[in-house]
Amino acid sequence: MAEKLNYQQMASDIVKLVGGTENIQSVSHCMTRLRFILKSEDKADTAAIKKMPGVLGVVSAGGQYMVVLGKNLPPIFEAVQKQFNLTEGQNTDENLDKDLVAEKKPLTVKSAALAVLGYVSASVTPMITGLVAGGMLKVLLLIITLIDAGFADTSTYTLLSGVADACFYFMPIFVAYGAAKKLGGTPIYAMICAASLLHGNYTSLVAAGEPVTLLGLPVRLMSYSSSLLPALLITLCAFYMEKFFNKIVPGIFKSLLVGLGTITVTMIFGFVVLAPLGGYLGNYLAVVFGFLGGTVGPIAVGVLAACLPWLVMTGMHMALVPFMTQALTNPGYDAVFRPAFILHNMAEGGACIGVALRAKTAELRSEALGIAFGCIVAGVTEPAIYGINLPRKSPMIGVMAGGAAGGVVAGLLGARVFVMGYSTILALPIFQETIVAAAIAVVVAIVVAALVTFILNPEKETANQ
Structure with a gap:
């Protein structure tokens, strides 16, 4: 008979064995794994973690140190949050530059590819459960309409289908949140920039179809609802703009001017260059997917x-x-x-x-x-x-x-x-x-x-x- 696990003790032991809270930049989870981003993986005692009852394995990949817990994950993750105040995606902004310099490695094709994959994957991960929830709600509504065709004309269907589509329609905002957390920037700045792509002021211009300029620069009008790549590029820009303004703005004015400069400059680049570039890249990926599926x-x-x-x-x-x-x-x-x-x-x-x-x-x-x-x-x-x-x-x-x-x-x-x-x-x-x-x-x-x-x-x- 398997012994009953003490989740609070397991949470404490895991945090201690990965090097303690001082070695943890952030912690998150998927369905079965506790995912740490550590300042130094050399400080983690992997062998000891693997021997713990209830631990199925340890994996290090894509810049994440993952403890595989299976069905034991939810209570252990909750215990980690409560005991150590480590929230999902939490980063120490004050040490961000120092940590990046300390862990800087020679740039190679492999390291660059892994960095891009790590960034994209971490950006999408927080919204996966929402996408699944919305997708399954759409399936449920589809099943009901197959049983009762008139259900599609009811206000109930209209409201619930809006709930099902929300995570997909507002995807740029959720992607921006995950991307900002991954980079260590301020999420609300990136989310504001992504939300502006969905704001009625912009979408009405898209619907009108008339030529538009921003500071005299042409703006390519495209629909960005349910898009992924534009938000990734815009968040990356917002992260570096925030760092830039934090360096040049005097301390007394930071609270007033850093956010202003970040969202304004980011979206000048965003509307003119970054969002259209992301849209074009998405279209090219669609061609690749179509080729794979059709051939x-x-x-x-x-x-x-x-x-x-x-x-x-x-x-x-x-x-x-x-x-x-x-x-x-x-x-x-x-x-x-x-x-x-x-x-x-x-x-x-x-x-x-x-x-x-x-x-x-x-x-x-x-x-x-x-x-x-x-x-x-x-x-x-x-x-x-x-x-x-x-x-x-x-x-x-x-x-x-x-x-x-x-x-x-x-x-x-x-x-x-x-x-x-x-x-x-x-x-x-x-x-x-x-x-x-x-x-x-x-x-x-x-x-x-x-x-x-x-x-x-x-x-x-x-x-x-």
């Missing part, structure tokens, strides 16, 4: 689903979320990323089923089936990866085979996600008219993963487990 889609989905267990273990799967979000905005569907995420989770569950079928003890069989249920129905894979599949090695081959097979089938049948949802079988309605194709791919991923794992017989490898 090499089956191969792309299969390869990504097969690689995802290793991306999840390194934490780099979060770097794909921005592309998923951008695809849902333009071209309006995701034929690669979310399908691969869902099929990977199904394959993890299928591999656990294969382990259960070969299990020599009732305890292991029960554990494997319970974790398989968590993968398939709840969409949580870390317990499967670290607790069942990775220690036995060969089930990971089953996971990759199942993900690849399901991905190829999904691509060939044209499965596409149209709204954001979580990676669980309960989210199949997000595929809308391609739901049958997605369901077939899910079955293929589970069956192939279970069958390959069963044939490879992982119990031969771990007779003592």
Whole structure:
């Protein structure tokens, strides 16, 4: 019988073992991981953290130090916040310049790419749960309208659909918040700048279609609702503008002039250069997504689903979320990323089923089936990866085979996600008219993963487990 975990003590021990509060720049979380940004990862005692009961693993990637906690995450994260006053994304602004200088490394193509991915991923992460919530509400409304067509004409539908669309429509504001927290800037400045792209003064000019100038400079009129890249560029500009004005404005006038200078200069650049540039980049990405979905889609989905267990273990799967979000905005569907995420989770569950079928003890069989249920129905894979599949090695081959097979089938049948949802079988309605194709791919991923794992017989490898 597993001992009952003391979450308050675990929170205290984890913070101490990562180097204490003085070594923590910020702390956040996803569904299963406590994510730290540390001033120095060398001060963290990774070996000791891994030995703690309830800890499934430790991953360092993309500038984040992640403690994998699975279902134990929510109470531990809450305990960390209460005990140490470490809120999500909190940074120490006064030491920002010093910390950046201390950790400065030679610029290479790899380091630059990792920095960009880390910035984009951290910017999007805070709004993921909101996107999922809105997407699932849209699915619920769709189901109700299928049962009662007249529901779409009611005020109830109108109001609730507005709630469902809000996170997507105001995406630039939420992206700006996450980006500012990642950079260590003042979020409200970036959010004001992003919100100005959605303000009626600007959108009315877009609707009118007449030529517009700002200080004599031409403004390219585009719609930025549900956009991602413009907010990322504008927030980056706001961060450096804030630093600049903090340096040149005397202390007595900072509270009056720093914010004024930051939002004004940022949005002169924003309206004239940055927002249009982000819009164009988004359109080019849409062309790439359309190419992938229309040509090499089956191969792309299969390869990504097969690689995802290793991306999840390194934490780099979060770097794909921005592309998923951008695809849902333009071209309006995701034929690669979310399908691969869902099929990977199904394959993890299928591999656990294969382990259960070969299990020599009732305890292991029960554990494997319970974790398989968590993968398939709840969409949580870390317990499967670290607790069942990775220690036995060969089930990971089953996971990759199942993900690849399901991905190829999904691509060939044209499965596409149209709204954001979580990676669980309960989210199949997000595929809308391609739901049958997605369901077939899910079955293929589970069956192939279970069958390959069963044939490879992982119990031969771990007779003592």
